[in-house]
Amino acid sequence: MWESESEARGRERMSSLEIERHDGLKNDAFVRRDQSWYVSSDIPSDLLIKVGGISFHLHKYPLLSRSGRMNRIIYESSRDCHLTLIELDDLPGGPYSFELAAKFCYGIAVDLTASNISGLRCAAEYLEMTEDLEEGNLIFKTEAFLSYVVLSSWRDSIIVLKSCEGLSPWAENLQIVRRCSESIAWKACANPRGIRWAYTGRPSPKWNSDSKESSPSRGQPVPPDWWFEDVSILRIDHFVRVVTAIKVKGLRFELIGAAIMQYASKWLPGLQDGSSHSIDEGWSQGSGLHMIISGTGNKDDLTGSQIREQRMVIESLISIIPPQKDCVSCSFLLRLLRLANMLKVAPALVTELEKRVGMQLEQAALPDLLIPTFNRGETACDVDLVQRLVEHFLVQEQIEPSSPSREEAPHDSVRMSSSGSNAKARVARLIDSYLTEVSRDRNLSLTKFQVLAEALPESARSCDDGLYRAVDSYLKAHPTLTEHERKRLCRVMDCQKLSIDACMHAAQNERLPLRVVVQVLFSEQAKISTALANSNSTFKQPGEPSHFSQLNFPNPTRRQLLEGTPQSFQEGWVTAKKDINTLKFELESMKAKYLELQNDMDTLQKQFEKMTSGSSGSSNSGKPQTGSTWTSGWRKLSKLTKINNADGQDLAGAHGTGPSEQGRKGPRRWRNSIS
Structure with missing residues (x-):
């Protein structure tokens, strides 16, 4: 509650605006019987007015003297002296406001309060009770009370703005909502020094309005969230008007964000953290993680009007969240996003909310990131949504300036770059944990898993243990993967970034491909x-x-x-060493067989050369030599063999073998084909 010194002056001024009473009428001149009001008078009533099911048996002349609308209706309806029936179902404020207006017309004293002033002001406007008919009419008196009493009081401004919820559009057209919103915003942003306070938010002995000393003790600061509780009782459209007015006056954005979060927690029951259920329980149901949407149930438990109301609240809150980063927590944004997806909020606002989450994704927690999907036949968690959040995060990281301005010191650039790398590292750990959780879903495709795992750059992860756990969990939940799919899955992690514990587990993991196990062993050996x-x-x-x-x-x-x-x-x-030795033994056996064939070929070649040389020496007749073609062919084959032997010797020398073994080494193509 806010009470300033001007409120006391306003109440004193209103004492001169008290509504007079005619001496001929008593205070209890109006008597109610069942659903009808009667005037205690000797003159019978000649006017029956029905407002919202309540009948008022009145007289024409008191109303004609102060209401222009009643004057016109009565004149146009009938001029006889018989009973006239008038129905005013569209009168703002209903029967209660008309009762007060009718008492005012009869001269009965009416007590103006913050609870009835808005309805009475709208009813006076509807009945056209202006100064043209009588000086000091009801419009003038209600306007004076609003200006001098209500707008100077924090408590009365809140009450009047709350009472305006059922008076649309009259309260809007008469500027009651605007003036009360401006008054509340001014008081929320004002300096508390020099103001008499009475705090009516959360009960506390320091702020007891019943005590004689209503102001806080000297040196005790006023809590910055003193106005949150009172403002949170307003309807969403009026709350938006108040927050918009507070923004214009320049209040700190973190206070505005805190007020929005408190309002959402009060009006959106599904926003409460209902993620205490185990993720395994959600997958076991087969229809998704609908039980973690809220602790009070899911969309099927809400009526159509409640869905529309909560959808309007979410859309309005998204539109008034300050644009500054960290004005609201990332956990709040993710829970709001979960409700927005469930209630089918406008796609443009959902996209805007996803961008806000991407700005501070490094602050997210895993339970809040497990947002269920509401389309049957798909994965239990909305993996595509998390993929978009990571993309928004990377875009935001690129937009933020990475180099200091002229006024900034050089070390500021280093600090900003280190904070950016720390943010990426936190997001990488978060995504690894998320992948470990959702990998147990059998409907999760390998492509979605791979795309999300590779969304962040390699520099974001200094250790791939989290990715290894996710990969192992996916392999365990999908035992029917082919060898090619297993190798494709393992490409998302770098074996050189695994810790010694992860390497020990991978060396004994039968689900991993053999090639990956060998890579892990060699990388660990190289690191040692x-x-x-x-x-x-x-x-x-x-x-x-x-x-x-x-x-x-x-x-x-x-x-x-x-x-x-x-x-x-x-x-x-x-x-792994046994496999390598087996391959080496097979290679050596093949080389030995090749050398035996080569020796047999050399023996045959020498015998053939002797035969051809003897036949050429005995023949002197100049006939063509029949063995020349065979000799040239064998010579070419011998030359090719020598070249291959030279290559084998070079290969043996490159691998550090002794001189005695160089002659036994086969050509390079044999080694390549077997290895």
């Missing part, structure tokens, strides 16, 4: 060797012995490195 080499070079100075020699340790060999690895890693390495 690199780490040991770096530690050795770090402690070694030029001209000094190595760090291992200083500690009387020999330089680590490959066997020592293997012995230093965990047992599970050694078992995986032994299996």
Whole structure:
């Protein structure tokens, strides 16, 4: 409640505007019997007015003297002295406001309060009770009360604005809503110093309005959210008017966002966090995660009017959220987005809400990100929605300036870039956890999983353990994947970014393709060797012995490195090594067979050359030599064999084999084809 010093002056001024009473009438001149009102008078009533099912047995002349509308209706309807019936079902304020207006016409004192002033002001306008008929008529008195009493009081402004909900469009046309909204906004933004307060929000002994000292003690600051509770009782359209007026006056955007969140929590029951149910329970139902939409039920539990009302509240709240980042929490935005999808909010507003979530996606929590889809036959969670949120996040990261301005220091650029990388890392961890959860859905396609996993750049993840868990969970839930699909799935992670624990698990994981297991083993071996080499070079100075020699340790060999690895890693390495040795043995056997064939060919070639040389020496008649064609062919084959032997020797020398084994090495094409 807000009470200023001007309120007291306004009430004193209103004492001069008290409605007079005629001496000939009593205070209890109006008597109600069932659904009818009667005037205690010796003169019989000649006018019957029906308003909203209530009958008023009145006299013509008191109403004719102060109501222009009644004067015109009575004159046009009938001029005889018989009873005249008038129905005023469209009178604003209903029977209660007409009762007060009729008492005013009879000169009975009417107590003007914040509860009845708006309806009485609209009824006076409807009945045309202007100053042209009588000075000090009802329009003048109600306007004076609004200006001097209501608008100077926080509590009365809230009450009047609340009472205007059933007076549309009269309250709008008479500027009652606008003036009360401006008054509330001014008081919410004003400096509390020098103002007499009476706080009626959440009960607290420090703000007890019944105590003699209604203002806070000196040095005790007024809570910044003192006005949230009172404003949250307003209807959504009036709340929007108040928040819009507060924005114009420049109140801090984080306070406006907090007021919006409190209003939403009060008027949207489905916005409460209902994600306490396990995700497995949702998948076991087969129809999606409808039980986590809210703790009070789903869309099927709401009536048509409730759906329309909540849809209007959501659309209005989206339109008034301040554009600044962090004015509302990301959890609130995601829960609002979940309700917007369920209630079929306008697509343009849903897109705007998705962009707002993308601005601060790094603040999201996994339970809020598990937004169900409402189309049967699809995945339980809306994976496409999360994909759009990641895209909005990346677009926002590119839009934000990455270089400092002229006024900024150079270190500000480093700080901004580091914060951007930290945000991407948090989003990467969030998406990895999300993929682990949704991968258990059997309707999730491999393409959707892969697209979402590869949505973030590689620099966003310093470790791919989260991706490995998601991949393993997907393989476990989809045992019918082909070998090609398994390899395609494993391409989303980098084996070199796995930790030692993930490598130990992958070495024993039978669901992974063999090629991926070998890559994991080799990458881990390379990391161990690199780490040991770096530690050795770090402690070694030029001209000094190595760090291992200083500690009387020999330089680590490959066997020592293997012995230093965990047992599970050694078992995986032994299996891979056996496969490699088998391939080497087959290669050596093939090379030996090739050499035997080559020796037989050389023997046959020598015998043939002797035969051809003997036949050529005994023949001197100048006849053509029949063996020349065969000799040239064998020579070409011999030359080709020597070239292949040279290639085999070069290959053996490149792989570090001894001189005695170089002659046994086969050509390069054999090695390539077998390996």
